Amino acid sequence: MADRVRKESADSHLRSSGAVTGYHIEAADGELGHVDGFLMDDEAWAIRYLEVATRNWWPGNKVLVSPAWVERVSWTESKVYVGLSRKAIQDAPEYTESTPVTREYENRLHLHYGRPPYWLHDAQHKFGPERRFVEGVEVR
Numbered sequence: 001m002a003d004r005v006r007k008e009s010a011d012s013h014l015r016s017s018g019a020v021t022g023y024h025i026e027a028a029d030g031e032l033g034h035v036d037g038f039l040m041d042d043e044a045w046a047i048r049y050l051e052v053a054t055r056n057w058w059p060g061n062k063v064l065v066s067p068a069w070v071e072r073v074s075w076t077e078s079k080v081y082v083g084l085s086r087k088a089i090q091d092a093p094e095y096t097e098s099t100p101v102t103r104e105y106e107n108r109l110h111l112h113y114g115r116p117p118y119w120l121h122d123a124q125h126k127f128g129p130e131r132r133f134v135e136g137v138e139v140r
Contacts, residue, residue, distance in 0.1 A: 017047070024079045025052050025065070027086045032057045035080060039064065039101060048118065050080070051095065063092045064101070064109060068118065088113060 023035045036053035040046070049064035071081045082089075093108045095101075110117040 020073070020080070022078070023073070024077075025050075026079050026081045027084055027089060028082075029085050029087075032086050032089055036062065046118075049101070051097075052089070054089070057086075058090055062095045062097075063089055064095045065089070066110075066115065066118065069113070069115060084113060 017038050021035050021037060024031055025033050025035065033052045033054035033056060035050050037051040038047050039049040039051060041048045047067050049066055050070070052063050052065050054061050054063065065082055065084065069082050069084055071083045073080050092112050093105060099105075106117060
C-alpha cells in the first residue's frame with residue numbers, strides 16, 4: 001500500500017476518474033456543485049465532459065463542463081476550478097443522462113459558453129494548420 005501511494009504521488013497529474021468523482025466544482029465566482037461523472041469519447045479515448053451535479057446549489061440539475069475549461073485541480077482541497085461563472089453554468093443547456101449527447105447539443109453548449117468546440121481542435125491537428133474550420137465546416 002505504501003509503495004502504491006508513493007508511486008501515485010510521483011506524478012501529481014495522474015489520478016483515476018473515480019478519485020476525482022465527488023470533487024467540488026469551483027466557478028470563477030464561487031462553488032456550485034461537484035463532479036458526478038465523466039463522458040468519454042470511446043473512439044478517441046478522451047474525456048469530453050465532466051458531469052456536474054448542482055443539486056446543492058441548483059436542485060435537480062446536471063450540466064456538462066469540458067475538461068478544456070478546467071483551470072486547475074487542487075488535489076489537497078478536492079476541488080476542480082473552472083473558468084466559468086455560476087450564472088453561465090446555471091443557464092447552460094441542461095444535461096440528462098437518458099438523452100444521448102448529440103452534435104447539436106454540443107454546438108449549443110459550446111456556443112453558450114463562447115468556447116471553441118473540441119472537434120475543431122482535433123481537425124486542425126488531424127489535417128494540419130493550413131486547413132481552417134468554422135462550425136465544423138472547412139473554410140478555404
